[in-house]
Amino acid sequence: MPAGLVISAPASGVGKTTLTLALARAWRNRGLRVQCFKSGPDYIDPAFHAAATGRASVNVDSWAMDRATIAHLVSRGLDADIVLAEGSMGLFDGVAARGVSGAGATADIAEMLGWPVVLVIDPSGQAQTAAAIAAGLRDYRTGVRLAGVVLNRVASPRHEDLVRRALNDAGIAMFGALPRHAEISLPKRHLGLVQAEEQAEIGKLIDEAARFVAEHVDIDAVLKAAAAWSPQPAANGLNVTPPGQxxxxxxxxxxxxxxxxxxxxxxxxxxxxxxxxxxxxxxxxxxxxxxxxxxxxxxxxxxxxxxxxxxxxxxxxxxxxxxxxxxxxxxxxxxxxxxxxxxxxxxxxxxxxxxxxxxxxxxxxxxxxxxxxxxxxxxxxxxxxxxxxxxxxxxxxxxxxxxxxxxxxxxxxxxxxxxxxxxxxxxxxxxxxxxx
Missing domain, CATH: 3.40.50.880 (Class I glutamine amidotransferase (GATase) domain)
Incomplete structure (x- = not known):
């Protein structure tokens, strides 16, 4: 039976993709079958997911897709050991008017599938406030469960300790803390990340990210925090008509x-x-x-x-x-x-x-x-x-x-x-x- 997790954050640019790719490759290196998805309308990240896992990744979108379509898409993860859905923007960011099954927020997917959320938080320029942000996200919406936090770009051991103590006081698990590491930064351009197929060294970059994250994050604890998931395979297909034969x-x-x-x-x-x-x-x-x-x-x-x-x-x-x-x-x-x-x-x-x-x-x-x-x-x-x-x-x-x-x-x-x-x-x- 597969288990599911959502990787999200308070905002864009915090390191969701890097953590998703690193966890996926680290678990795959241990012999686990890993399936990734992308929440929201992003056409670049699924190719990175495929590079990390060896399995095709697709988008799930609560504004544009109904629940049956989402169920059909995620059913490809039924034969996996662990399923990761990478969020977009901040956890609750979507549009004001609901679409087919939600507002397009990552939180919609987390609640719909019953998967807990791992938050990536960049505490640059703050300390205990990072715990307040995590607590606020944890309590913002009933039905969305927080598994814990991974800190990214911590400045020093003292900085990490301050945030860790504050998270502990708030009753929030901290899975690890990543110091700044330029070697695993993914290059960007005006519409997001430079595409996976344009990067000849993408495999080595993901391997280095997996090594670095496994060194600083308790990936066993992250895996245990995933929720068991046993949906029935969706009977209907996608609501898309091909443009021709x-x-x-x-x-x-x-x-x-x-x-x-x-x-x-x-x-x-x-x-x-x-x-x-x-x-x-x-x-x-x-x-x-x-x-x-x-x-x-x-x-x-x-x-x-x-x-x-x-x-x-x-x-x-x-x-x-x-x-x-x-x-x-x-x-x-x-x-x-x-x-x-x-x-x-x-x-x-x-x-x-x-x-x-x-x-x-x-x-x-x-x-x-x-x-x-x-x-x-x-x-x-x-x-x-x-x-x-x-x-x-x-x-x-x-x-x-x-x-x-x-x-x-x-x-x-x-x-x-x-x-x-x-x-x-x-x-x-x-x-x-x-x-x-």
Missing amino acids: RIALARDAAFSFVYPHMLEAWRTAGAEISTFSPLADEAPDVSADVCWLPGGYPELHAGKIAANARFRAGLRAFAETRPVHGECGGYMVLGTTLTDADGIRHEMTGLLGLETSFAKRRMHLGYRLAALAAPMPGHQVGARLRGHEFHYSTIVAQPDTPLAVVHDATGAVIAETGSRRGHATGTFFHLIAEDR
Whole structure:
């Protein structure tokens, strides 16, 4: 019978991913089968989880997914010894208006699955106050159980002792304390961590994190704190319709932001996926009946994309007779121009009239609920789609027919409507699930 834990924190940037990867690899090195999940709309961390455990990780999201979908996704952990769900942002951070089964907070997943929470706390610039924060999180919501705390980036043994005593007085277990250790810091860029597949030494980095954490944290005590978990396998599958029978999927360092559960759902529904690399100047498979360009980092490769004539010509030829859809970065590449961070304007594929600029940076972040005003691959007019938007690019022009009426999680209408022209469609949000 597997046991489950949630790794969370009071805020982002505290070390949740590092601790999750280290625990997963340390337990795997002991011969345990470890399954990871990511709470919330993050398309980068699951690849790190897979690198640490050797098992595919997927997202679970209480705003976009109902309980049956979440149960189906986590059922892949039934044959594991220990299941770790890594949280996003702070433990209780979500949106004001509830979605399908919650507000998108990590706490929703902890309560729904009955898994206790291990808090990662960075006590930099504080001591006993760290215990007050942990106690406040412990008592904030009935149904969410705190297993204990791991301190990260402690300044000295004296600093650790002060926090440990305060946690003990509050009746909170402390599993260990990690001093600052630059060698296990994961590199970052503007949309989060640098992707696992871009880091040749990722295996060594995770091994070092596992060694370091095992040296400073009582990982046996953490394992014992996990809750026994014996759910019944979910009968229903994912509520996702594939965009076609044969899907040509752009896949490389510029086009990699696609949720693993989406690809799984497409394949489960019988779709075949062939990948191609725009950065390698490859065109979509001519035998495919739909082309999908996911998000990623096209703004970092705009010059190369603009110069890759075979990719651009092949995509245009494909779009003459078959649908092409782009999400976020893929949407930008379907447009006419993309201005990079240096203010250099690059010609894109021109399938849509969209013009975007990364030089005029402004963060766009949040859940999205879209009602389609025009069809897109796999979905008809009127379909309600749940997704998430996260990018720093600014729309300079969006002249085509709007694809959808898009609301944020508060119900406010937003300007990023997506576009449709001919067989080409695009959105700035990444699709997570269809609204039931």
